[in-house]
Amino acid sequence: MSRLLGNFLLQIIVLPIATTTAFTTTVPLSPMFSRASPFHLASEKAAMEVATEAETVTEATVTIGPTGIRDPSTIPLLQQRLMDAGVPLEEMSLVGDQTEEQQDEQHTATEGKSAEDNIHIVNIKTLVWQVQVTSASGTTTATTPLPQLDDTNDTQPYYYYVVAALPIQETVDVPRLGNLVAKHLRYSHQVEFLSMAPREVAESLTGFTSGCMPPIGHTTTKHLPLFVDSSMIQARDEQPSNQVVMASIGSGIPGKSLLLPLQQLLQVAAKTGGVRVGSFLSSSSPPLLQVPIEKTPQERRQERKQERVSRQPKPKDRLQEYRKLHDRVDRAKLLRTTARKKGRFHDVQTLVDEAVRTGDFPHLFDIQPEEGFSKNALHMCAWRGDLEAVQLLVETAQQQYNVDIVNLISKGPGNYGKTPIFYALTQCREDVVRYLIDRGNASLLIVNNKGQTPCSIAVSHLSKEACDYMFQVERQQLEQGMVFSDYRQSHSDEKLYGDLDPRFPIDNYNYGDDLVESLQQYRDSTSSVINGIPTQFEPRSLRPTVRWWNREDGSLANANSAHPEGPLTFTQPRQSTPPKTAKKKQGDNTQPNRDDIAKAIDINSLELLTIQLVLDRDSSSTPYPDETPSSVLLVNSSETLRQLEADIDAAIENAGDNQNEENKTVDNILLNSTWGLDCEWKPGLEHGKDNPVSLLQLSSRHRSYIVDLQSLCQVSHHLVDGAGWTQVNATPMEMQLDRALSKLFHNHNLPLLGFGIHQDLGKMAMSFPHLPCFAKFTAVIDLQTVATAIYSKGARNTMSSLQKMVATLLAKRLDKSKQCSDWTQRPLSATQISYAALDAAVLPILLETMMEKSVSVEPYNGQFFAVHANLRSNLQYTFLDKSVPDEIARNGEDWVWHVPMGSLRHTLVPGRYMARQCWPLLGDTPEPPRPATMEVDCSSARKGNKENSKLGSNGRRKPKPIQLSSLAGNLDNLPIPGTTLGYTKDSCVSRVVGHMFINTLPDGTTIGYNRRSGVVEMNNAWILFCNFGGNVTKSNYYLSDFSKHGRHLRFNVNPERQNGKSSERTLMNYIARGSNRATSKQLQDNKTILLFARDGTSSKYMYCGSCRCIDYTVQEENVSVDLHLELENYEELVGDKNISSSFIELVKWREQVSCKHQQQVS
Incomplete structure (x- = not known):
């Protein structure tokens, strides 16, 4: 008895006998899956007609006379189509199904009769397959192209359908069938995926309902190709000539089956969709022509259940996997991965028991970012909100080992400084937060590298009762003498975030105009302070984030883009970079890859730039006008020299760390490690040309240093005549200064940035020739040269001075009233110190603005200085001896100084020279200057233009070109x-x-x-x-x-x-x-x-x-x-x-x- 198997598509084939009565068999089949819609589907109207037609056929009745001749008015649709295709009605037999008991009796009674009548029956099942196809280059040699393959679109994947006919007891080897289908493609297309067609698609294509679907005679105008397994053809050929092989197929009517000669079936298929013969069975056993043994419904259901269970992936044996690992980091990662998935408590408990048994437990929580282990299992459990697993880990650590794992911080680039309570807060796990505080003694005095504290995050993620409880616990911890750990200050990821704590400095990346009002409100509301940290203030959190799952639209994207400046979720940081320049309208003749700079700027109308705006933007305190800012250090003693040297050592270490970070570009590394440099000297009639340097200003991104060279160094420039400066012995203070500055000036990881910096460096080398630190400078960048590489000539005219560049790029006014003051007077006033510090401190800000706001820099993707390697150079100054070499003088020859990659410069002493050599940062150091004889041929006073063109400026022959x-x-x-x-x-x-x-x-x-x-x-x-x-x-x-x-x-x-x-x-x-x-x-x-x-x-x-x-x-x-x-x-x-x-x-x-x-x- 044929049956309709719910969502199953596989055709159930009827096994008739050459009599008016027949019995049927059923075959257990597998469910079908689909990943896409069909390519050749009829329209909705056509599909409805097919469905109506199929329904009509299903309800048709067949009148069968005693002689087996049926009434033509009641001939079913399938038989009518077969008759139109040339199959005589007498060769087809439509029989009804019987019960299983009748099938068994009839099978026993007719088994011998079938042999006597020389009739062999092949039970055929019909499978409809969906083929996903993509185009490829080339052609194929197939001579029978598949009619359904549409060539209108060679770039998108599409689908077509085929029918497979095979013995009912066999199964399909999908790869073999796919290869067979691929051989018959019209053009060079590739079969990407082969699967069973969805039931509704197969019924629409064939016009017959599932359970009685025939392999031929389909409703669709584009007949489906028929793929026949070669075993059925072989069975037909092996039979004696007096025997007939009959095919038992679906009739299109539930409860009925159709019997017709196998040869007629093949002929009809050849006339319609075509027949392809090949071997695609997964079984190697010969085809069976006899009826398979029927199983009971209970046995079939049990087999299907076992088959479904066997297809399901078996859960991993975490314990066995753990024991195979020998490295503790790998074991820690396995525990973290297991804890990350909720509902795996038993697996976590198994691994914890094993770790306690082996003694590995306390080591599984050690953070090792260099091994790719930046957070541990407790961080993951807190993030998932698995309170049961959190309790297991915390109590095991406390009771078994007396170890605190609750306050261990993660150390990833985007989550440095986050303890487990941070992860629980971000996912609003209030129960986990309370447990970590009550039972785990979690510290709330932590600022992560985003600028957030647990209390500032709680404002937008927990209930008011929970927030008040956390505020109380934080106050108690401060009263106990505990202090905050600020990882934003030490490990900032330089991105913009929300949920900021206003008690801690807001750096340039987190700062925005949206915080001005809130910060002022915070300063006005501060009332209670413990150990310098306010405990009562409003607001408790700056730029509070919106929990996107609580929004009406339910969209994370909408939560992040509700308005241009926010709100932002803390999990979606935004780079603190200026917006890109808008696209120019059509017809604009200006070059879009050049920066638009205003030609006329009224500098006097701009706001005054102060040292506090440049260096002290993170500080809430503002010094009085006559006070020196705390971020400016006057270096004029041994103690202040030690502070300068310590800060330079720290800068060298940070620069080395930045070089090792893979996610930072060349430009980012350079901007973070550049030092601004400027010099001041007493003005004179010729711009102070003959006066030595009085002050050296140095500035990092966070602090400025005023080095009082006049107080620290001896004056030796006047002894340059006859190399008298070589007899000057450096004082202990000078030796300390030389050691500190040599670390800065000779380190290529700390670039020196200045505006017309070559003049300042040369002036220092002339002023103190007895100090080696002023003889060589590494990685020198001139801001004017950088502007030349970025801006057009017209734009550069508005930046011809440092004051104009500040006005153009920062829209601020740089005060130059103290430029011509007497820098030799001591002590220096606070106004002079602030002015001098500002000239150097503003330089890194200007370079950063060029890099971030310039349209012409953007295409370099952070590699501008890598491409323009010539913007960084090395400089070396060498004082030349006044006396002519004895050998040259005795011979009476004319001579010149040969300075490779350099030229001669005047010193502060008239008539005395020094050599300045300049070469690329990564280039080889040139040879030192040397005297050389001038090669001039006096016998030929008049040389031709061609010969003169080969001589250089020093009269020597030019080198040959490469x-x-x-x-x-x-x-x-x-x-x-x-x-x-x-x-x-x-x-x-x-x-x-x-x-x-x-x-x-x-x-x-x-x-x-x-x-x-x-x-x-x-x-x-x-x-x-x-x-x-x-x-x-x-x-x-x-x-x-x-x-x-x-x-x-x-x-x-x-x-x-x-x-x-x-x-x-x-x-x-x-x-x-x-x-x-x-x-x-x-x-x-x-x-x-x-x-x-x-x-x-x-x-x-x-x-x-x-x-x-x-x-x-x-x-x-x-x-x-x-x-x-x-x-x-x-x-x-x-x-x-x-x-x-x-x-x-x-x-x-x-x-x-x-x-x-x-x-x-x-």
């Missing part, structure tokens, strides 16, 4: 396509070679290449220069031009130029060789083609990215070749993320010019 063809371009640091460079080809070549290499060239050495050629060859690249100057004429029309809106470029080369020795010939030969090979990947000397273009000599070259040659055409009239190039970075040049509209404008202009030329020709 040929560009021997150099490899730095292809990993090429500019972003669309970037505008310089007016000359040298600016483009320098960018391809790399500034780092250019700066390491010996003094006077140049790069040699043909600067008049449009093609330049390098070791690993070709550089093409397109100059679209002038109008298109008949004589120059064959040159270069764009097509397809700039995607393609026609670039003309003439291999015969320079008698065939130009780079154009080598480029043509290279392309010709490549076109004769199978693929370009086989070229071992593959070179990249780089394109630079401009619209005329009055414009700068623009980098257009790399190209590839797709074809070339020979121009017979002028023996030139047109290279047809495709721009590989075209989408970056014209897409939404393009950094400039210059390329689009260039292409449009060239199209207009070409159109005019075509009109003139026609």
